[in-house]
Amino acid sequence: MSVIVADKVVKQYANAERPAVDGISFTAEEGELIVLLGPSGCGKTTLLKMVNRLYEPTSGQIFVDGTEIHDIPATELRRRIGYVIQATGLFPHMTIAENIATVPKLLKWERSRWSPRVDELLTLMHLPTEYRDRYPVQLSGGEQQRVGIARALAADPKILLMDEPFGAIDAITRAALQKELRDVQQRLKKTILFVTHDVEEALLLADRIMVLRAGRVEQFAPPLEIVLSPANDFVAQLIGADDLFRRLSLLRVDQVQGPYDGTTNGGPTLRPSDSLRHALSTMLSSDRQTLSVVDEQGQPIGVVSYDQLRTATQNA
Ligand SMILES: Nc1ncnc2c1ncn2[C@@H]1O[C@H](COP(=O)(O)OP(=O)(O)OP(=O)(O)O)[C@@H](O)[C@H]1O
Ligand SMILES: [Mg+2]
Known part of the structure; x- marks a missing residue:
């Protein structure tokens, strides 16, 4: 009820x-x-x-x-x-x-x-x-x-x-x-x-x-x-x-992340509360198209890919 x-x-x-x-x-x-x-x-x-x-x-x-x-x-x-x-x-x-x-x-x-x-x-x-x-x-x-x-x-x-x-x-x-x-x-x-x-x-x-x-x-x-x-x-x-960048900064990683796929790529990681703008700049500076999302203990809990960011910004 x-x-x-x-x-x-x-x-x-x-x-x-x-x-x-x-x-x-x-x-x-x-x-x-x-x-x-x-x-x-x-x-x-x-x-x-x-x-x-x-x-x-x-x-x-x-x-x-x-x-x-x-x-x-x-x-x-x-x-x-x-x-x-x-x-x-x-x-x-x-x-x-x-x-x-x-x-x-x-x-x-x-x-x-x-x-x-x-x-x-x-x-x-x-x-x-x-x-x-x-x-x-x-x-x-x-x-x-x-x-x-x-x-x-x-x-x-x-x-x-x-x-x-x-x-x-x-x-x-x-x-x-x-x-x-x-x-x-x-x-x-x-x-x-x-x-x-x-x-x-x-x-x-x-x-x-x-x-x-x-x-x-x-x-x-x-x-x-x-x-x-x-x-x-x-x-x-x-x-x-x-505004594309404003939209990226308003959205959080946990709103678009996919399930953890079992692999870790060793690169920089994201927190669920990070903005997508931060996710994009991390991808660009590390030259990786996929980043792991980790919890407070550093355990992987999901992934965010460049494609997911693209989808998130194109839906409007
Ligand atoms: N006690 C009242 N008597 C007459 N009109 C009122 C009264 N309280 C609010 N209003 C009118 O009703 C409308 C909605 O007011 P309300 O206070 O619900 O708005 P609000 O969305 O909370 O605005 P704000 O973001 O400024 O607080 C306004 O036009 C306001 O002038
Ligand atoms: Mg009010």
């Missing part, structure tokens, strides 16, 4: 010319990270806020675990859905521990239950447990963002809604947070709806990308397909798919 099902969801704000969300249907499966990508005002936040009932749809329905969200008690919906916003939304007058325990306390957990959970989540997000008693203002922006994610995870929700969570963060911290999110995702198997403006971030994180324009879905597909076969000019322009 799909974790989230949206069925022809419409949001028409009073006095607006057209609906902010204009009949969107989609499903999100267990453990899937879906990125909502599109220009400012296309309805990303509005769609997200209807999933956790901060906004009511004008029409259409949303189901979580098969139940229409209006049939789920509000506290239960809060437990099942964690929410992270761009400005972190931490309560300034509350300590880090109290912030993280927001939902557990709403759910009336005993201190003996939520307090160890706070330490567990700080550790998960690579923050020292000594931060418990600090106030948000005593943390850097990136640290506050980690606390925001810890808070969203506190009651072990099945679903995370993340609205440009890394938008205000510098590039280096942002890359670290992206990696942590992917690790958390792989370990905890959350179903995540993640809003961003940033194409690179979308391609890096998403299992599937939903490209939105003016309240409608332009394309809903895995990153590779979005880059190689953009549904229309709007998607192609948004992704910047018209």
